[in-house]
Amino acid sequence: MGFWNQGAAQSLPMQDNEPVITSQDRLRAVSKAAWLTLLMLLLAVTITAICVLATGERNWVFALGLSILIPLLVTPLVVYPISCRNAALARSNHHLQQLARHDHLTGLFNRPYMLNMLERELALSSRHDYPVSLMLIDIQNNRDIIDRLGRHASDKALQRVAREVRTQIRESDLFGRVEGAQFMLVLPHTGLRDALRISDNLCRLLNRQDINTDSAAISLLTCFGVASTEHSSRTLQNLLNDADYALYNARKQNGAVVDA
Structure with missing residues (x-):
């Protein structure tokens, strides 16, 4: 499957602008x-006092005054x-990290x-011998939504799916x-039977959702392809291909759940 053979890493465009200080x-x-x-x-007053006492410096008022004046003048000018x-750079770096792993429209990964996380999870599952299931979800009538209601309605559909699914899944x-x-x-510690049950519930939930605009409304039609390490090898490519093949078969059944 060509789509999954593309490299996982993506480079972010270089940004030449200075970080904005808030x-x-x-x-x-x-x-x-x-x-x-x-x-x-x-620190300066303490060191000066020790030096004055140790050397018997008579002009201690001047020395003490300098020890107070220099930190008061220099430190804020340097530190501020x-x-x-640094604060602006830290915030900018955090924002770039968020962009590097999140989808801007839905807020999802x-x-x-x-x-990358699926590959990591497969390695852990192989080491500790637990099943991992993979679910691919497709809005099958997304093109129809765009043609009839416009791109904005399609964006609403994507956001609706993201919101509804997030309310039904575990933190892990x-x-x-x-x-x-x-x-x-990706469902860690989940076998194929449980994954199919979850996908059936999600499919029924999503296919009841309506996308509304001022002029019309259309119901979502989603399909699911499910694969599990119980019936597939623990390699990233094989599991993805199995789930992709299951999704291909699910599309032919219109709003169905199919396992590999």
Whole structure:
């Protein structure tokens, strides 16, 4: 299956813009600068006092004044801009990490992340000897939704599927959008029998959903292809191919659940 043979990794476009510094970043920088200034002030005064006592310096007022003045002037000027930039960079990096593994429309995991996590789960299942089931979900009438109601209605359909499925699965399950109107659900510690029961329930739930616009409404038609390591090898490609073949057969039955 050509689609699954593509590499899992995707590169993000380079961004040349400087990270935007927000008011929250500035508040954090002020707080950090204040604490570090206080720390440097205490350290400088302590060291100066020890030196004055050890050397018997008579002009101790001047020395002590410098030990107070220098940290008060220098530390905020150095720490504040650095802290602002570091906070903005941290937030920007977090955002890029989210983009690297999440689908922007549904908020689900994207295809590269799902494939990486599935491969990891298969390795764990092989090591600890437990079953893993894979479910491919397709909005079969997505093209009809686009033609009759428009692209916005299709987006609503994708978001509806994402929202409804997420309410029905466990925290340990992995759910993502992998292509167009196709989703992937990875079920650790789940055999084929339980996976089919779950997919039957999801299929009935989703096929009752209506996508409405101001001018018309259309019901979702979804189909499911299910595969499990109980009846397939524990290799990523074989399990994907089995689930893909099951989904192909499910499409021919219109709104059905088919196992490999």
